[in-house]
Amino acid sequence: MKGNGEVPRIGVYVCDCGTNIAGKVRVAEVVEFARDLPGVVVAREYKYMCSDPGQDLIKRDIQEYNLNRIVVASCSPLLHEHTFRKATAEGGLNPYLVHHVNIREDVSWVHEDSDEATRKAKAIVHGAVLRVAWQKPLEPQSVPVRDSALVVGGGIAGISAALTLAEAGKQVYLVEREPTIGGHMAKFDKTFPTLDCAACILTPKMTAVKDHPNITLITYAEVEEVDGYVGNFKVKVRKKPRYVHEDRCVGCLECIEACVFKEPRFPNEFDLGLSKRKPVYIPFPQAVPPVVTIDPDTCLYLRFGKCKKTCVEACGDRNAIDFDMKPETLELEVGTIILATGFKTFDPTRTPKYGYGRFPEVYTSLEIERLVNSSGPTGGEVVMRNGQKPKRVGIIHCVGSRDKNTNPWCSKVCCMYSLKLAHLIHERSGAEVYNFYIDMRTPGKGYEEFYNRLAKEGVHLIRGRVAEVTDAPLHPEEEGKLIIRVEDTNIGVVRRIPVDMVVLAVGLEPQPDADEVRRLFNISCSTEGWFLERHPKLAPVETFTDGVFVAGACQGPKDIPETVAQAQAAAANALALMDKGSVEMEPNVARVNEELCSGCHICIGLCPYGAISFNEEKKVAEVNEVLCKGCGTCTAACPSGALSQNLFSDHEVFSEIMGVLL
């Protein structure tokens, strides 16, 4: 007589997972062992328990043997717990009467020795059998899902996701940190492999975002606080003052003209400092929203309180400039969240051997993107800092990628963008271009063809990791040049190649504040700092937090087509959730036994989710089941044993431990 008072009749199902489990664990032996355990009525081995026939086995046995508890030993519950709960429910039992244990990731995949693996699998199954007897039927809570979404990050990923959601009729809030949306893509001139103009394909989308009736665009703002749960998130967004009213500014730019600084003299962030701007500026002509921003760090009035304020004069009746503007906090309520916070490029001062920062003619690839951009600082001319065209340019691949001293991963886009840049540099300057690569990675539609095209165009492709860039010449023809020293592994010699300009193909890295953002939204990061998807193959845009999705390069290096595909997939997932209108919450919540509760308040302060409140009338603690995440903190802390947690009662936990140890 356990759990809900029934005599347990348990069915145990041990999965082979093809050879994934059976290759290491002697499954038949585990089944034999399970058959003799208390309460077990039937125990079976099956090749793939998650398949339809596997699930049917459970359903049939429930009927045939009148089972009231189920144990499945297979892969991780993260993967298939819901599958077996569904099968159990279809067999006519409460779905929380199944216990799923993992003998694949935890056993067969990590043990070398067959005997040990089999012994461990038995122990785990033993624990599950003793535990399941105590499990009780539970009813999941259903909560409504709001019909609105938050998209964080206004690069091509956020833009694509926002447009897809808005087109489906959902209310979308798009929050962007910078004064304009567009992200990295807005900085590019052309995109590989088709060489179509980035602006031509991006700016219409940016404008569509601005004009869409279902999208509220919030730029120059960051998410500050996230509360709530799937379907009912409460988000606080802090909007930095741009000292210009977006609704009044018409983008005439007359204030920029009128600024007391006659010449632009501050580094323009959008051009990575390659051009100058004034304190009042617009990042680039096609910025969205098309309004100016005043930088408080350089504006004379905002810094010293003294200025002729010629900008205000120029603005005239439009009255858009407002030096008294304060930061503003907006509160949003949304059903789903899509994170599209993008990436940062590797800082090449971390690989000093390539001389970035030491030699003026060493550039990052992002700087060169601006140089080749027809609306960039040089109008698309590729010139050195002295204004002359380079005769020879070297592009070094894998800077900050595939390097155990910096980042071990392949940044995936650098080979292709380096080829693109080689083409553009040659086209704009006539320079001879050298590409130094470790491996040429061109998987993608039309990518290998692009590589072949570049090879035919006469770009020098040298296979070898560059040792150093130096300005110390050995031969007369090296005087005044930067010399790239590299082992050409195709011909097996060390070469010195003098060039005028060096481009470092910097890799992609997680945003520097990725960890804070991860905490804010309560999701996980990989060890490298990329946002972690729920499953690398089968749930690539979901996260472990229901209702929060990821899109684009914040999840890992990605090119534009992949980013857009993922953004639209994330939008589709969010749509599915919102269109369904409600979501079932896992019932593993804490409960208060009012008779035992002494009203000591200890649990209330400890709850990380603010889910416990005090009922003044009854003088006992009360759990809000929707807010409770089932972390167990209160249950462990309660001095009078009044708190217990569904699926984790003392009986359940202790008998499982007992089973494993016996």
Next chain:
Amino acid sequence: MSGYAYYPGCSLLGTGKSYDESVRAVFEALGVPLQELENWNCCGATAYSSIDECTAFALAARNLALAHRRGDPILAPCPNCYLVLTKTQRYLEQYPEIRQRIVQTLERLGLNLGHDVPIRHPLQVLSETPGLEAIRQKIQKPLKGLRVAPYYGCLLARPYPIVEDPWNTTILEDFIRVTGAEVVPYAYRTRCCGGALTGVVREAGLRMVYILLREALRQGAQAVVTTCPLCQFNLEAFQDQALRKNGIQERIPVLYFTQLLGLALGLPPKKLGLHRHLIPFQPQRKALQEAVA
């Protein structure tokens, strides 16, 4: 504390004798106490660890234990000693099984390994005690007009750099400037001198020496200043071969930074071992001759 536990290492008894002499002289002149570690043994250099790593660790660890017993930080002017001692210390912290064996071995010798004997290079020590400013006050004969190429060598920069940011440090340059000499831009300041290659693959070694010297000459340096006995040896002893092969007639003296410092402090050249060098250091300018005379 009886001052730094001075660990000259084998090089400073042989080809690097003038490094030994100048370190002692400069420390004495600056009032930084220093006493040779008694009964020290070879650090094992690179040769031993490539044959039998564990024994090599034991060899190096014995010196750490001696310093631990004395209770003084080790002063290792030779970057290779510095590297081997540091590496041994780090490895033994990282791999308890190896540490266990070494500790047992040392115990049989009545020695206790200890954990964190500081291992210091003279560049580090002098930049803190007495510090560059105090040294500047003591300069007697500034080496005005002397153009010097600062050459760290590779081992002080990696794998266990003596300063936080070895690529951008100016610690050696700062010392050179304190002497009143001028620092020339030297792109190869942490490039390898070839190490043992001059002994085993002569052609390759000579080329590395040539590249370093050529750049120093191209920058108009009148001396190369090093911090490593092997660098000094390679750049000086193989200089004639390396430069002659490439048709260069000029020769350039290669000094230890302690020698340069000693000269500026007014110490007699002989006390700094300058007479031992193959390429004599004869400052070209009049003012300089007066300064050193």
